[in-house]
Amino acid sequence: MDKILTLLDGSAYSESVCHHTAWIAKKLNASVEAMHVLGRREGAVSTDLSGALRLGARSALLEELSSLDEQRAKLAQAKGHAILEDAKNILDQDGVPLVNLRLRKGDLLDAVREIEDDIRAIIIGKRGEGADFATGHLGSNLERIVRTSKVPVFVASREFKPISRVLVAYDGSASAKVAIDRISTSPVFSDLDICVLCIDDSSAKAQATAEEAVAILRKANLEASFRVASGEPEEVLGKLVSEENFNLLVMGAYGHSRIRSLIIGSTTTAMIQTVKIPVLLYR
Numbered sequence: 499m500d501k502i503l504t505l506l507d508g509s510a511y512s513e514s515v516c517h518h519t520a521w522i523a524k525k526l527n528a529s530v531e532a533m534h535v536l537g538r539r540e541g542a543v544s545t546d547l548s549g550a551l552r553l554g555a556r557s558a559l560l561e562e563l564s565s566l567d568e569q570r571a572k573l574a575q576a577k578g579h580a581i582l583e584d585a586k587n588i589l590d591q592d593g594v595p596l597v598n599l600r601l602r603k604g605d606l607l608d609a610v611r612e613i614e615d616d617i618r619a620i621i622i623g624k625r626g627e628g629a630d631f632a633t634g635h636l637g638s639n640l641e642r643i644v645r646t647s648k649v650p651v652f653v654a655s656r657e658f659k660p661i662s663r664v665l666v667a668y669d670g671s672a673s674a675k676v677a678i679d680r681i682s683t684s685p686v687f688s689d690l691d692i693c694v695l696c697i698d699d700s701s702a703k704a705q706a707t708a709e710e711a712v713a714i715l716r717k718a719n720l721e722a723s724f725r726v727a728s729g730e731p732e733e734v735l736g737k738l739v740s741e742e743n744f745n746l747l748v749m750g751a752y753g754h755s756r757i758r759s760l761i762i763g764s765t766t767t768a769m770i771q772t773v774k775i776p777v778l779l780y781r
Contacts, residue, residue, distance in 0.1 A: 500528035504621040508581040511623025516585050517658035519621045520592030525686045529596035532585045534578045536603040606639050607646060614648055621652045624770060644779055653770060653777040661745040664692045667735060670707045673750030677780035678711045682718035694724040697731050736772040748778045
């Protein structure tokens with residue numbers, strides 16, 4: 499059975515992450531590895547704040563700080579277990595056949611690398627625990643995962659909605675071709691309406707590039723159409739998504755056209771922030 503990894507932090511996005519994970523897992527008949535990672539600072543030893551205190555006062559303060567450290571570590575672990583148990587309940591209710599819970603401590607990327615060779619995809623929320631007050635920023639862990647992951651990364655939106663229409667941003671690059679190949683063979687897309695979008699100032703070039711991708715999808719018996727457009731990718735994609743009710747945006751993680759800047763430049767953040775739907779990134 500295939501495995502997919504879902505990363506959970508207890509943020510406002512976590513419930514949506516679980517529902518999206520269940521949707522993918524059932525389509526793939528995959529088990530789920532649900533992971534919460536305690537950062538190195540959670541439960542770490544506090545800085546010595548005793549200053550110039552001497553004699554018994556200093557000893558008492560150090561003992562109290564040590565006790566607080568232990569309490570923080572226990573609370574962090576309890577919170578981690580609670581997050582994972584809540585996730586398992588949601589995944590169970592959504593019909594996922596097998597869920598394995600993983601509580602780890604340390605760096606998130608190190609924890610992911612331990613099992614990355616055994617997983618098919620990663621699901622993560624757009625923002626982390628600061629989602630409610632840091633609305634202008636994506637989660638730092640998301641950006642780190644996207645830049646280093648060897649497997650597709652599904653970036654869940656804050657709210658789960660059924661997925662039926664998919665917009666694929668395609669530029670003919672190596673990673674975009676990987677995305678089309680993976681889509682053509684994946685059960686996830688078997689009953690979805692897929693639209694391939696090419697953005698280029700030359701409409702003839704854009705159409706030829708789009709038709710190349712659509713031919714592969716149609717050969718796999720998928721329902722696929724294409725669009726061509728010119729302009730700034732984030733504006734074109736954002737407008738299409740909002741006006742035509744697409745439920746999922748798919749992109750290659752690297753490209754050779756202006757879409758490239760969406761992923762490896764600062765525009766990546768702007769794009770994922772702009773669209774209110776999930777984004778699936780392939781390498």
